[in-house]
Amino acid sequence: MRANPNYMTSLGYFPLHRTAQTFSADMVKILLRHGALANLRTSGERIIEGLLPLHVAIEDTCQHKYLEDNLLADESYRKGYVEYIYKLIHLLCLPEMKIFLDTIRLLAAHTDNVVDELWNYIEHGEIVPAAILLLAAQRRFRKLNGFDTIKNRIDDSIFSMIREGCGLQIGKYTKAAKQRKEKELRFYNALFLVRILLKSGEALDAYIQTHSEASSYQEVHGKVSAILQNYDVGPLGKGICVEELKWFDFFLPSASMVAIRLYIS
Structure with a gap:
């Protein structure tokens, strides 16, 4: 559907952060396959900043x-x-x-x-x-x-x-x-x-x-x-x-x- 796998949510994190939290290895693979970046860090006042999905x-x-x-x-x-x-x-x-x-x-x-x-x-x-x-x-x-x-x-x-x-x-x-x-x-x-x-x-x-x-x-x-x-x-x-x-x-x-x-x- 051409969705952006590196779209930051209003809370300051990315899809890969959410997937890391649910521990779905298969979903991690899908996101990475479609261009998700594992080096993006959280940002914003509503979240702990600087966190990688890792x-x-x-x-x-x-x-x-x-x-x-x-x-x-x-x-x-x-x-x-x-x-x-x-x-x-x-x-x-x-x-x-x-x-x-x-x-x-x-x-x-x-x-x-x-x-x-x-x-x-x-x-x-x-x-x-x-x-x-x-x-x-x-x-x-x-x-x-x-x-x-x-x-x-x-x-x-x-x-x-x-x-x-x-x-x-x-x-x-x-x-x-x-x-x-x-x-x-x-x-x-x-x-x-x-x-x-x-x-x-x-x-x-x-x-x-x-x-x-x-x-x-x-x-x-x-x-x-x-x-x-x-x-x-x-x-x-x-x-x-x-x-x-x-x-x-x-x-x-x-x-x-x-x-x-x-x-x-």
Whole structure:
């Protein structure tokens, strides 16, 4: 009918934003096929400005009952416990999450600067949307060398914080020290997440695409755990904190390790 797929509504969003909200992968495909642009952002006083369709899909996925009920009240992430990361990955691999990940994967494939969008989540400590985007679009990140880019950015940020901390006389229990500690832990959590999905992401994605909708949580947990163990990124034990792991080689490149140790010494 020659309708304009990039027509802004009176509320300041576009058809693709609405479709992202309904998680209809088939409708996303139709709109993209007919010229819808995934890089258009919301605009106007009646809506949150600057949102891509990708943002809408990710943020609405974060509000899924399974994620909200199991993660919102979990404070272990703030303490750096990696069990939070494993719980998040297991939840995202549940059959009910597939339709959300499929929609996000499609949108991410047509979104420019998707690596920067991932970095924005990580930089602001938003581990859940970062995990959703990284798992859904991990194939594209591999093509864009996105894993290395993100790891390098995290590495640079951690190195900068450590160097800054060494150069400042900050009391252990001051507000500034606490904030720097929390930010550092968020980066280590993100780095741990990136490592897990770098090694096991393709296998997890293959499992998500093929497992039955009738799979129980226990079955999913067992199969996902087996995949993680097979790629040597499985749970290391309940209560382990990223702070205890942060000097391992898989967290920081060897060059940065040497530089940090030389700086400290």
